[in-house]
Amino acid sequence: MATQRPTSKTAIKFRSCWKQTVIYEVLKARGWVETESELEWDFFWSDVGWMYEFFDHIHLADHQRFNHFRNYYELTRKDLLIKNLKRMKKTLEREGQLAEAAKYNFFPNTYALPAEYGLFVEEFKRTSPGVWIMKPVGKARGRGIFLFTRLNQISEWKKDHRWKVENPQASSNVENYIVQRYIDNPYLVGGKKFDLRIYVLVLAYAPLKAYVYRSGFARFTIAHFSIKKEELVNNLVHLTNFSIQKHAPAYKSKTGTKWSVSIHSNKEFVNTLFHNIHMLILRSLLAMQNVMIQDKHCFELYGYDILVDDSLKPWLLEVNASPSLGADTPTDHELKYGMLDDVITLVDMEHRLPAQSLNQVYQPNPK
Missing domain, CATH: 3.30.1490.20 (ATP-grasp fold, A domain)
Known part of the structure; x- marks a missing residue:
């Protein structure tokens, strides 16, 4: 039988598949109590493997929360993401919403x-x-x-x-x-390519309730960018993934290859860029509403990877269902701890937030 709702006198019981990570630190710091029980938990931060094996075969109590939607892969598997974005664009065109359909131009x-x-x-x-x-x-x-x-x-x-x-x-x-x-014309900093990792929390798809974390990071290559034929095979030039860049001879573990990004600049072009990024995220989520299985037990933290080209146009590269929760540097740890602490606050297992604060439904700007 599933666990009973915790009261003000009992600690929240959590389960986590991710030990030695920042999410584990956050949950422990809140005074929550860890359990290894398959079902006797209030909150479960899981990998997708557990969901495949158990989720459709158990009954959860109303208050229990789980960190993946049942068919999360509609957004996070590369081919299905593109399929759903193309479908949304065609649907808008059939409905005569040509201006909105034209804005689904953010994927290669x-x-x-x-x-x-x-x-x-x-x-x-x-x-x-x-x-x-x-x-x-x-x-x-x-x-x-x-x-x-x-x-x-x-x-x-x-x-x-x-x-x-x-x-x-x-x-x-x-x-x-x-x-x-x-995309062979990326915006460069110091001659190096980068992409942006933006964190997005979705509490529900119907109606859509989503939050974008105001800090993220830029992942840089160590090598200078070049589109020359002889450099096309050099992943250190073209792929920003930390798992690749950390093997470069010039890699420095103390500084890593990430720069933190805070979205609070007043410069007009920066505000325009991040408005476009937010609308890109919103439209990608709206494209999933008719295919994602809505479940009141589920929420999801996504890692959006976005490339900016030299005209400051953002491009969606992919969406990650299980963004890394490890920390490579102290700055990385600080960013992820703050982000995950906010995620837990918004999921609101402790019932600290007024109900109306979680009832914002986001729609695209008609302009």
Whole structure:
């Protein structure tokens, strides 16, 4: 049987799959009591594996909260994210909302492989020359990503992955990829590429209740950016993932490759940029409303990865369902501790917030 609602005289019981991380520190600092019970908990910060195995086979009490939506992957799996964004754009076009549909232009031209290989080849030939990037849909931390400029490079990749476009049935066990037009004009700082990690908490999809954390960080490459052919194979130039950059000879563990970002500047171009980022996030969430399974027990903290190009246009690269909660540096720890402490406050297991403060429904600016 599920746990009873905690009272003012009893501590909240929590379970966590993530020991030695900042979320564990935050929960312990609040005086919550850890439990290893499968069901006797009030709050569970879990990995997605537990959800796959147990969530659909148990009954939760009304007050119990869990940190993933049941089909979270509709937003966080690379191919499904693009599929849902394209579907939303087409729906708006059919409804005659052409101005709003045109604003779904914040993701690169993308195809799912092997299913859309033929469409990709047509587009590749139509827009050649250019740089494209391949990403496996089920991996993180930059694994399996590579850039290319010629179709024969894909031919070699196909041989390595043992699938044939003309026989999709033979490809059922092959890892799926997406292929995207590479954004080759990133905004640079000190000649180096970076992307932004922005944290977004979603308490509900119907109606949509979402919060953007006002601090995040920029993840830099150690190497200077170059689009030269000989540098396309150098991940230290093109991929900002910490798991890749930490292996660079010039990496310094004390400073890392991250700069904290606080969204409070009064400069007009910065305010415009972050307004556009917020609207990008909002539109991506609105695109999920008709597919995400709403459950009152669920909330989710997402890590949005956003690239800014040299015209200050933000591009959505991907959304992470389990953003890293470890800390690489003291600054990283401070940022994540504050962010996660705010997340727990908003989930409001302790009933400290007035009800109306959690009832803000966000809609896109009609202007």
